[in-house]
Each structure stands twice: as structure tokens, then as C-alpha cells.
Amino acid sequence: MRLEEDFATRLKAYEGRPAVVAGVGKDPVNAPMIRHWCEAMGDADPAYTGPDAIAPPTMLQVWTMSGLSGHAGRTQVYDELLALLDEAGCTSVVATDCEQEYLRPLRPGDEVTFDAVIESVSDQKRTKLGTGYFVTTRMDVRVDGEPVGTHRFRILKYAPAGKPARTEPARTEPARTEPARTEPATRRPRPVINRDNAGFWNGVARHRLLIQRCGDCGTPRFPWLPGCNACGSPEWDTFEASGAGTVYSYVVLHHPPFPAFGPPYAVGLIELAEGVRIVSNVTGVPYDKVRIGMPVRLAFERYDEELELPVFRADDGRGVEP
């Protein structure tokens, strides 16, 4: 879809841009923080104590952490990227990968500086946690200008798929509950009407769903096109759909949320009794009760003072699972 492509392009534009410029560690490498770390990890390695102590190499990132007092050196670019993902509903974050290379040990007294670059922003991914994007940064850590290590870090910014059951800790997958429906904030996009499809929209305005029919071979076609798919003839006339149809296929859209739509909602591919198919909303039934083969009937739904669209209403509940 166009909007998704635009969004992907916007995200890709962040690749190669700086995430941190001239960051400075909040504390020099120091014995107390090393000791607290070793206590937490249960690490009794004698290399980390005494007059010649080194810091555990796996603490590399710790010396760059901002703690509670704000991010040292983080760029507006990186904040923008995170904000963009937040706006797309990907408000949760989880770290997924950490790759560190240690060039020399860090010792108490070392003062680290660091720079980081946004290495990559993934395409949209579906994960068990939810749908989101992986953002990979690479950080170079230095002491006195000399490299001491590199730290590649990957996070998943995602829209949570569902909330877990509260009482019993989930052992396999968190139990799904209904995500909150987001209310449309703006108006739906307008259809693009041109001379090839104007007749269709004239029909909609009169609550008639018009199907084209080839003037030569008689093959019905939808959506409206200037020529016949079967024989290529430019001759055509129209006839009105009876309004009966069945759900040929469907998807449920949860994400990304577009301003004018309130996910989750079902988008159906409806096979009309006349043999052509139309993409439309399935209404009158919860989004998760739409089923392939479900009988539906044409209705016209008004969205605002000028926009009215053909939709398909589940046919009196027949075919709906109890």
C-alpha cells in the first residue's frame, strides 16, 4: 500500500545517520560500579578486584548508559526516529541483540566517550510480541580518543499484540485480549474519480452497484476498466448487481493505524453473485467473526456529508459462528 511504502522510505532515510555524537560516560570506570555489577551477576572472577582490577568486559555498555539523568549526546535524529515509530503505534521497546567486541580491558579511572550510528531500520516485522521494526545501532567506545570496544545493539520497537492474563503467568503465549479500538480522527480518503470509473461512482450515488459488461463477449468485469480482460474489446455496458455475495477472502487489519480508520477491522474480498469480486468492508459482524464463505449483502454506508461507499453486511447472521 502506498502509505506503508512512504513510511518505509521515511524510516530507511535514518540509516547511516548519527544516534549519539560525542557522548561522554556519566562516571569514569570505577570500582564501586564494578563491584555492584559483580555482586548482581554472582561473578567472583578475581580479575575484577584488587589493585590491578579490570572491569568485566560485558560492562562495556554500562559505562555509556544515561541512567535517570538524560541521554548524553543522543541526537535529535535518533529521537525523531523513535518518535516516528511511537506515532505509528510502536510504543513498546525491547532489546533483542547485543554484539560487543572488546579491544582492550577498561580499568578504574578510564573515561569513556562514544559515538553511535543508526546502522539499519528493518522492514515491518511480525513478531510474537507484536508488529514492529528492528533498529540497529553501532557504537564505538573510546578512552583518550583510542578505541576500546564496539557495541552493536538491536531493539524492536513494536505495537504490543495483546495483554497477558493476569493471574497465571503465561507459559507459552500471553493470552490475547481485545486491543482497544482507536477512533478515527480524520475523514476517510476520497475516491479518485476519472472518466474510466465515473459511471461506477454515479451508480453509488444512486445506491446502485454497477458492474461493467463487455459489449462483445459479454464477460462481466470489476473494477471498472476501459477494456475487456477476456477479449480486449473497448465496448461495454453496465448492469446492476443484485447485492448478494459471499466472503471470498478477507484480512483483519490491526496495524498500522491510519488516521481515518479504527483498527482492528476486516477487509473483505467479496464475490458477488454475478461472478466478479470487490474489495470492501464487511460490516454488521465483529472483525474476528468474518469467515470465508460467509453470505453478505450489499449496503451503502455514509461516512461523512459527501462520502458514501458500498459495504457488505453479514447476511442476517447466517454463517456466523455462534
Place this chain on the structure above:
Amino acid sequence: MRAGTELPPLEIEITRTLIVAGAIASRDYQDVHHDAELARQKGSPDIFMNILTTNGLVGRYVTDHFGPAAVLRKVAIRLGAPNHPGDTMVLTGTVEEVDGDTATVRVVGANGIGRHVTGTVTVTVPNGDAV
């Protein structure tokens, strides 16, 4: 030090204290690592261990085995099933490759719901060819 050598497993009880102590020792104040209520609001059944703690435990597992002279060169980990309080993580490791005194160790940490961590650690052990 030989390719194929298996490190003895290390069992780590995932207590609430370990998760919180690890988060604070790594200066990671993300609420999901210490505040169960906020963690639940974000779709997790409870708080969970942060990646820096996992990284530290993986490093410790390897240096514990090879001794204080061992020098970590690289640690690369990927997280899977989260470490929640009350679970136990069992770290296992296999020496995959040995090049002189440097070994590549494949590490897996499994908990009650799956693989919490998979990773590779490169470690140099002076005179390690004799180990």
C-alpha cells in the same frame, strides 16, 4: 581446549532480586525491569531480565569455566523467551572452534518457556592450547 568440548551447565535462579539488581547495576531504569504493574500494562506477564544482565551472565559463564586468565574478545547474543521471576535459566556451552589460544564458544540459555539467549563468545585463554 578442544572443539566439541562441552562446558558444564550453569543453573541460574531467576529471582526478582537478580532481575532488579542486574538492571540497576547496569544503570537500566526501564520500568519493565523493576515495576511489575507497568510491565503488565505493556503486555508482559511480569518484569523481565534486561539484556545487559543476560550479557553479563553469559560472559561470567565463559570466564568461570576458563579461569581468571581468560580474556573475553567478543560476546554476541540474541534474546528470545524472556527471563521472568520464578523461572530457572540453564546455561550450556560448546567449544565450536579453537584457533591457537582463542576459542569460540556457542552458548545457549534455556528457561521454562524456551531459549532465553543464544550467542557466541570469543575468548582468549593464555596457554589455552594446553588446557
